[in-house]
Amino acid sequence: MLSKYQNIYFLGIGGIGMSSLAQYFVHEKKNVGGYDKVESKITQNLEEINVAINYEDNVINIPVEFFDRDKTLVIFTPAIPKLNKQFVHFKLNNFKILKRSEILGLISKNKFCIAIAGTHGKTTTSSILSHILFDNNIKFTSFVGGISENYNTNFIQNGNEIILVEADEFDRSFLTLNPNIACITSIDLDHLDIYENEIQLKNSFIDFTKRIKKDGILLVNENVSINGITFGFENHSNYYISDYKIINNVSTFNINSKEHVFEVNFDMPGKHNALNALVAFVVGLKLKIQPEKIISSILTFKGVKRRFSFISKYPKIIIDDYAHHPIEIKAIRESIRDLYPNKKVTAVFQPHLYSRTKDLMDEFASSLSDFDEVILTDIYPAREKPIKNVNSNILLSKINNINKHLTDKSNLSSHLSRSDSEVLVIMGAGDISNEVEKIKKTIEQL
Incomplete structure (x- = not known):
């Protein structure tokens, strides 16, 4: 067509x-x-x-x-x-x-399709897998939801025998796909403007799994109660991570299967990122790439822009991240704690969507309360109109932290220059990233 x-x-x-x-x-x-x-x-x-x-x-x-x-x-x-x-x-x-989404379905329809689904981790997992495929000269085309640091693009191509896509649950978009290999990285409550409740959300993922081609493969997070090849941190999973630690700012861990143990070094911090690497590793195995070659590719993966991106390391550490869900914010805090256990951390957060802020208000407040200082900006509306009694002021009032502020984006640089925190993390899926370079310049002039 x-x-x-x-x-x-x-x-x-x-x-x-x-x-x-x-x-x-x-x-x-x-x-x-x-x-x-x-x-x-x-x-x-x-x-x-x-x-x-x-x-x-x-x-x-x-x-x-x-x-x-x-x-x-x-x-x-x-x-x-x-x-x-x-x-x-x-x-x-x-x-x-x-x-x-319909176009992605048409492009991948008559090809070997790999679809990475989940409320978190799609982009990083797809990017790691794209790098593994490219590094091992697999003929593929990938459509990634972020800019790969290795290739400086979100469109990576080395042929077209395999189509790699992110399977987006928003608007049930992933129901246009018929993958040969499908992965579900996570299912957490989100998009309640589309799904009325968590049951509807999960049922949509179940519908997605029914679209897997005959003799296809499904990989599922151990916390997702859908039948498939499981992965995670528990030793009852088919593939699991053990002995995770950070040594000299590098994540090291073991990937375990029933028959083998593989030692992996990975340049992205955080257990959630180790899990993303695990998914890409298993898909690589299913494509019959030698495990040693996959591990070598994982080591040379440079990351994705706005996924725990280091913007500056002196005089303050500045990290930019796309996190826009409470689970993601929590993962960022844990990763920073692993890297810098004794440093004070300021979180700058721009809420994304009125509906998401309304539906997950308490969860956002809880995840943000764990930082030493919290700075909120106004909600980024994207496609939405304001909702009565949903705003950043109300979210701020629910955060259990006396060191919290609401400010305009234009004042962020000035505010952060006065902060005594050693680590600054800027989070959000809206236009907050446009302020990062300005913040960097202001901080580096201190």
Whole structure:
């Protein structure tokens, strides 16, 4: 179906998931263009490979070739408002319009597909696995939800015999996939704007597992009560981690199976990241890559931008992370404690979505209370409108910490320059990352 379209137009092209698809279609020699409401490093990189992008939704901004309905496919993200002028134009004129998830389903349909699912860990696991595949000359294409530090891109390609994708539970997007190998890294309550409760969320993951191809493989976290090959930290799992420790800022641990024990060194801190490496290791085994080669690749994995990224180490340690869920915030705190057990830590957090903040308010407060100092900014709304009595002030009031503040993003650098904490961690899935360089410059001038 995709072959009949020469023009591919993206609504929300600057999104991390959309931009990898845009790069794919450029590689497929398609004419690619799109709209996004803000210019960013991602859109600038796309423009450098001749993708035509406009930043106002007026229909007149659409390049003329994308008005040909028979030759143009439109791909959109759920973040695009239904009243977006360009979206309305394409809809009224009966263009073929598909969600990003539907496109991934079509691309992977007749290929060997590996799908990494879970409420946390998808991007890091997919990135580690992409590096293992690339390092071992496996012919694959991967669509990653973050920028790989090894390849400086979220679209990694070395052929197309295997398609590696992140299977997103939001909007039940992963139900467009039919993987040969599927992994579920975790299931924690989230997206209650889509799922009414945890039962509905889990049932959606169960539906996902039913889409695995005949004779396919399912890997599941030991804490997820779905039948499959299990992994985790408990020795009753099929594959499990033991003897985890940090030596000279490097994570070391053993990967155990029924027959073997493998010693692994990994440059990313945190037990949650060790678990991500374990999943990638097991998938590599299932693809018949030699374990010693997988371990060697894991050692040379450099990380993912905004996944425990070290921005500066002097005069203060500055860490940037995408964490936007209480479980993720807790994992970040534990990782920092492992690395720097005696250092004072300030957490800067920008809540993401009114709905998530409302549904997980108490859990956010609990996870943030464990830091020495907490600084909140206003909620980043993304696709949502405000919800009455849901704001950062209310979240702040629930945090059990006397050293807590609410500030505007523009004042963060000034505030942090006065902090006596030795470690600063900036967290959130919104636009808080835009402040990181400014914070770094201010701190390095101290």
